[in-house]
Amino acid sequence: MPRTTPPSLASASFQPIPNIVRQSQAANSEQPLLLCFSHLRWNFVFQRPQHLLSRAARTYRVFFFEEPIFEDGIEPDLRVERSNEGVMVAVPMLPHGLSPAEIDEHLRDLVDGLVADTPAAETVLWYYTPMAMSFSDHLSADVVIYDCMDELSAFRGASPHMRECERKLFAKADIVFTGGMSLYESKRRQHHNVHAFPSSVDAAHFARARRLGAVDPADQADIPHPRVGFFGVVDERMDLDFVREIAELRPDLNFVFIGPVVKIDPASLPQRANIHWLGGKDYKALPDYLAGWDMALMPFALNESTRFISPTKTPEFLAAGKPVVSTAVADVVKPYGTEGLVEIAATPAEAAAAIDKLFRMDRKPWEEKVNRKLASMSWDKTWGEMNQLILAELRPASGLGTSATAGVAARV
Template sequence: MSYLPDLVCLSHLRWKFVFQRPQHLMSRFARERRVFFVEEPAWGPGPTRMEVSRSPEGVWIAVPHIEVEGASQVTPAPPPGIRMDPDLLEAIQRELLEELLEDQGVNNFVLWYYTPMALAFSRRLRPRAVVYDCMDELSAFTGAPPVLVQREAELMRHVDVMFTGGHHLYEAKRERHSNVHPFPSSVDVPHFAQARRGPDAPHDQAHLPRPRIGFCGVIDERMDLVLVEGVARARPDWQLVMVGPVVKISPDSLPRLPNIHYLGGKSYQELPAYLASWDVAMTPFARTPATRFLSPTKTPEYLAAGRPVVSTSIRDVVRPYGELGLVRIADTPEAFVRAVEESLSQSHEEWLPRVDAFLSRLSWEHTWRGMKDHVDRAVEARSRQHPVSTPEPQMET
């Protein structure tokens, strides 16, 4: 009897941050095999160790914990004034990762990268296959390390199969590897369709007048804050509801007007209730290098919730959503206001069936199965070249 290899995922994103692409995919892989999701280090009281826990979805979450002398709490980045030699940090991560795999009996596994930077401490591993799921062009993000481009080039020389988070990103990467496949953002339709049944508005939103124009997602340098402010000033009778954590930008940089409401991050389970009482959903992303290859997960989620959508001209939103007439596209405050006004007055009778027909071909289950097929073929191809024994994994409950 043969056994599926474990999956070891090296990620720059936290499992508990927001429930997005890595969480959807790894949760599904965990139905059939052991999955270890290795995060970037956390910093705090000692000793240095790998902290391992299990998520409700059955994924093993491993967080390298770096000791900071005198620290009283754990932080996701080194406290101010604390500097660690990069080579030393990589050595610590390498040792903790290798100890984790040895302790858990992980010797038959697929290595899955979300960040090329993890290559620095994982080069010595001997996986059955290597996967790179390139969600975005990370080198274009604020604060990206200069070496990231070099690391990605090195990683792509070793991967067996590569996925991209959108079609535009696929077009940019397909000439750099012989086995690249586009897998744009998908959606859990039943989850977000709960919004169509009209659950009661959450307490921090229920008191807001209508109409409500909402956004949910990470609020960071990709957001067009000038556009958001311009819309709010043009229509003070509209309530702009911003649901999500503020990341990598100062909260002081956010426009503060009486009709803009920042409600903070919410759990994945709570999102349908927020979307249910929005009149229009929006994706007001800036058009910058950081959004050039963006494929927003929010777009299909909004549509599954039955909300009309207005978006800036992000390429993977324009095509296919804008071209199919499922989403309105606008880039200036004036055009955005007009698009929202049109959305508020539109009839759903003709539009919603077309939305549902499109979404019927788009699901995380379908995406996962497609990726799994490619991964299985990569494992099989490597096995033909380098036959190995596949011992039974140590299953834990």
């Protein structure tokens, strides 16, 4: 397919989309384009964006536009690769030393080049970060989605312009999704079309941890039982004092933590003989680690950065058959705490007592409640319901028919 980059992009070095993709453009040109702007990298942690957009890629051409990577002495460039899930991951490469205005100018050129090289009858813009409005606010689309999975303005290091950009995104968006009920209550008065889609679960994936005879991964095999585990990003949302205190209270328990350490000094992690920091692991390997745990712990700090979170790991731990003790995060307390699926603890001493309670409980009634809860949840169902809302916006404008709707009913 001939290049159709506008003249204004002549100064930008846009890497052509790989041949395997370009050769299929003609065949796929009737598929809607879904262009996602994210503050998270596709290969960082497999979570909400990956679950949803992997499913979107079955019927849309999905491009995942990441934040830029800076290197010395390079020309502005966009590197595009296909993920194993069929999503095209677009990574802007920019030289060091640019001003914020110059960064936005180059990103605008690169995203314009991507859109020009990916013709589509219908276009959906999907935002995870409002900050992308600084270089994409000019783009037109048939539907604009804001999937608000976190209150990013409350996170450590958040841009002072985050709230202003979010106001612009609310004005541009046709639909707003929220990652939990607390966020829904916070955002529903800011837009006319807000829908709550709390974190869901790939139950079959994590149910692998329930199988007997699992072989412990090598870096976990020598950790004695009982084991109480956590996986997820280790950042300012984790209450490190809580971790330190419960480990001191219960030297008989071994606490296993899996996940990358970001935005905090690794030297600040509490160090004890019964605390084990194993680092980040591939999503596919998580059930192997979970299989060797006796219980799960969610020691979240209760602060501005956790006020609106809806941890995806809650249903994942339950799907793995692991009893859970958590601090009082609002979207964990309700529904999981109130439904008797998760024990809520305000202090390390309460958490230790809750762990003892869970070790003594009759597991069968609890497992039956867990299974009933999980039976109503899946990422397939979540994506199917989201897509129906998107199609309701697309249809009046374009008469969209079969391409994006194929197979939706079977997955809802």
